[in-house]
Amino acid sequence: MTGIAAVAAGRKAMPQQRMDALRRANRVRLARAELKRNVASGSVRAADVILTPPWEATSMPVDELLTSQRRWGTERARRFLASMQIPENKQIGTMTERQRNAVASLLVEGRGGGR
Numbered sequence: 001m002t003g004i005a006a007v008a009a010g011r012k013a014m015p016q017q018r019m020d021a022l023r024r025a026n027r028v029r030l031a032r033a034e035l036k037r038n039v040a041s042g043s044v045r046a047a048d049v050i051l052t053p054p055w056e057a058t059s060m061p062v063d064e065l066l067t068s069q070r071r072w073g074t075e076r077a078r079r080f081l082a083s084m085q086i087p088e089n090k091q092i093g094t095m096t097e098r099q100r101n102a103v104a105s106l107l108v109e110g111r112g113g114g115r
Contacts, residue, residue, distance in 0.1 A: 031056035036068035047104040050092060058093030062103070065092060080106070 035056055038044040046069050049057050057065065066077040081088055084102055086095070095103070 028056055028059075032060060032064075036065070039065065039068045040070060042070070045107070047107040050095070050100050050107070051104045053092045059091050061089045062086065062092050062095065063088040 031054075035044065035049065035054065039046050039049065046065055049065055050062070053060075063074070063077045063081060066072050066080065067074055078088055081090075081103075084099070084106075086099055086103070090099075
């Protein structure tokens with residue numbers, strides 16, 4: 001054995017389903033990067049993304065969105081979410097309405113855990 005897996009006769013090396021999954025993952029990655037750039041520049045507010053998440057943000061952890069804002073690091077995001085008892089890795093799409101409203105209102109008020 002040479003260490004390279006042999007492909008059975010008649011089978012494709014990369015099935016269509018896997019290629020589709022890779023294409024979708026790349027599309028999500030690019031869309032998230034664009035969303036985070038827009039949040040960092042201030043053209044999109046993190047509170048708005050949390051209240052009405054676009055398709056690319058539904059599976060994104062909330063701390064990833066928060067840390068994309070200017071002057072927000074991991075520690076600030078951690079403290080902010082801990083004050084509301086929301087796990088850092090909570091996906092935006094799985095947040096309850098109450099959690100969304102609480103996070104968004106504190107972000108809009110500017111009480112985002114800063115000093």
